[in-house]
Amino acid sequence: MSRSYLLRHSNLLSYASKPSNLPRSLPQCLHRTQQQQQLQHQRPSKPYSTTPTSIKSQEAALKTLPDISPSSLTTTTTTTPKSILPPSELIFGRTFTDHMLSIEWTASAGWLAPRITPYQNLSLDPATCVFHYAFEAFEGMKAYKNPAGEISLFRPDKNMARLNRSATRIALPAFDGAALIELIKEFVRLDERFIPAEKGYSLYLRPTLIGTQRTLGVGPPGSALLYVIASPVGPYYPTGFKAVSLEATTYAVRAWPGGVGDRKLGANYAPCIVPQLQAAKRGFHQNLWLFGEEEYVTEVGTMNFFACVRDKTTGKVGLYTAPLDGTILEGVVRDSVLDLARERLVPQGWEVREERYTMGWLAEAAEEGRLLECFGTGTAAVVSPVRKIGWRGKMVECGLKQDEEAGETASLMKGWIDGIHYGEEKHKWSVKV
């Protein structure tokens, strides 16, 4: 990259005065009336809450532009409502609800009025920058329905903060997270009938932010589209926990210091598929990402990774997970597991250890019978227990008995977190829709 990050950001300013740089054709579903546009410009501006702290000039430039405004929402409901699938037929991410939420942004006008419309295709010019240079950031979160029919989100502020961090890293605009949460609630309420009431089911929400400028020039997008789609999903393990096997990947890395592995960018995921297929070819469910010559354990597939290890000398049990050193995605479930462990396990003598540990150290603990259990965490499965890890021709057994599908800690965590999801435990993490 010949121009510095800062320089490229300051170019955002020039888009305001150079209309030729703006996309000539906006996505078809996003055309708006002249009147709507004028209304937008009259809206009082709100200060940004989550602009990057390191890029002062951009912050100053964007401060005067409108942020996302829930009160400007317009809703067009579908005339062809979809039929609801029986819950047992739901496949993750295959079917979507009736509607979608879209909010356009331009460098000159800021965030435009949010719209809920029928779920539909986007129409984008083939030269749109998202297709060429991966200007894409996304989130994964869920809406849950409790037995009383009340709907809630789980720590949505975390997803909003993370999407802002992801977006600003690739020169996409920041936004007011609280405002997007309000709009997501509105959207979820509208498509509420798609959320199965049974425990374990939920509505998976996929906020997506893309650069929409029509240009092959490599630079900050002068326009963007933030949209949210929703997919009803069933339990990750319909018949209860199923412990998975992992292959430690030693020939490829997912993330590196100074890279973008700690951001939820689309560009991070496509390169992970081949190592995952390679692992599958050798009979493993997923791959385990290691880093460096030391072979630090980082993440499993698209989940954070935890290990319960008894200390060789003190005999204390520690809950280990890799630290947020830039190579780890800051999982909302990871953070929740750590918080719950500090609150509920530490008083029982546990240690919580956010620190680097190597595959060799884990294998040694396994050999000495000190590796009690391992599990992955993420919004899709909440907790995914691990039976064994293939590593350099060895098989590392992770502490489960032959007939056991989950360890005690994985089960506890899953129970606690699902309890909060489905309103069995009242908790500040649960946000009413």
Ligand SMILES: *Cc1c(COP(=O)(O)O)cnc(C)c1O
């Ligand atoms: C999304 C994701 C996670 C899990 O994050 P949650 O917020 O807990 O769902 C972990 N690792 C990677 C690489 C991810 O993309």
